[in-house]
Amino acid sequence: MTIKTTAAIGGGVIGGAWAARFVLNGLDCKIFDPHPEAERIVGEVMANAERAFEMLTDAPKPKRGTLTFVDSIEEAVEHADLIQESVPERLELKQKVHMQIDASAPEMALIGSSTSGLLPTDIQVKMMNPDRLFVAHPYNPVYLLPLVEIVGGAQTTEETISRAHEAYEQIGMKPITIRKEIDAFVGDRLLEAVWREALWLIKDDVCTTEELDNIMRYSFGMRWAQMGLFETYRIAGGEAGMRHFIEQFGPTMSLPWTKLMNVPELDDALIDKIADQSDAQSGMHSIRELEQIRDENLVGIMHVLAKGHGGKGWGSGKLLKEYEERLKSQAANDA
Ligand SMILES: NC(=O)c1ccc[n+]([C@@H]2O[C@H](COP(=O)([O-])OP(=O)(O)OC[C@H]3O[C@@H](n4cnc5c(N)ncnc54)[C@H](O)[C@@H]3O)[C@@H](O)[C@H]2O)c1
Known part of the structure; x- marks a missing residue:
């Protein structure tokens, strides 16, 4: 399935850079971050990302996607093909946010967490449809460094992992699936x-x-x-x-x-x-x-x-x- 629409939940260092990678690769992105200065912070990351993308390649760039700030997780995810969660590294917060994502995301949506080391099995425990949750751990700056570690939890399906690979390859990345679920993965x-x-x-x-x-x-x-x-x-x-x-x-x-x-x-x-x-x-x-x-x-x-x-x-x-x-x-x- 070709990814067209994305959602970024959390727009800090990592979430802002994910949004930039999505938009520069032609995907629309809805972003939710309750921080009062989220638009300014994401705007600055986006400016750096545009500058870097300009330097990176002379190849014809995809037509830029749109970036839209929204007021809730529900609004961000309701039509998204790929949802990237990048909220602070606290398990209870991630579990709560993923329950909210899960409740409003389309059935076929892929839901990746940027966590640096938490286990997907723990993040997905409170979800109704945990099979579509996986870790997609990127490296800063996400808009330039291609690697994303893909880690499935106990309830993640093989199909989700394989669709996640295709999705991140679509935006110029190098997904590598980690063979065993361990704290902090490999990198x-x-x-x-x-x-x-x-x-x-x-x-x-x-x-x-x-x-x-x-x-x-x-x-x-x-x-x-x-x-x-x-x-x-x-x-x-x-x-x-x-x-x-x-x-x-x-x-x-x-x-x-x-x-x-x-x-x-x-x-x-x-x-x-x-x-x-x-x-x-x-x-x-x-x-x-x-x-x-x-x-x-x-x-x-x-x-x-x-x-x-x-x-x-x-x-x-x-x-x-x-x-x-x-x-x-x-x-x-x-x-
Ligand atoms: N910084 C890195 O180098 C790095 C690298 C890879 C992965 N990560 C992971 O990415 C995630 C985010 O890290 P970061 O460095 O971007 O942190 P950050 O503090 O820069 O950004 C987190 C953002 O989440 C927002 N937020 C808080 N609660 C929220 C909610 N309920 N809904 C939506 N947004 C919410 C905050 O306002 C903040 O802007 C963490 O899991 C971290 O481990 C970080």
């Missing part, structure tokens, strides 16, 4: 481990926030944008590949180098230290300015990757090329 599990180590390194005065960021972005951060962990380590094993890599570095895991599950206490002293170092590192730029620098860099990376692998495209760049081909053929069909 946030990895990110939490890195974040936990980073907190220790700052707390123990091993490095500053700026030094830590530099250590990432001048080295493995560059690798991760194009090959990820396993392909990178396969190369690191030399001609003998992955087996040799594991033989060589596996034993260091038992030292261990890392603090494993210990989480440093986020007391005032540690929060002040991180916030002060972060101000010294980046306080000369506004958040909007940083967002724009980030977006330019992300677009640049995707452009380079689109030329990768001898012009065939690689990773997110290959996906961009395929997306552009689709936009071109759609424009040719419409002409």
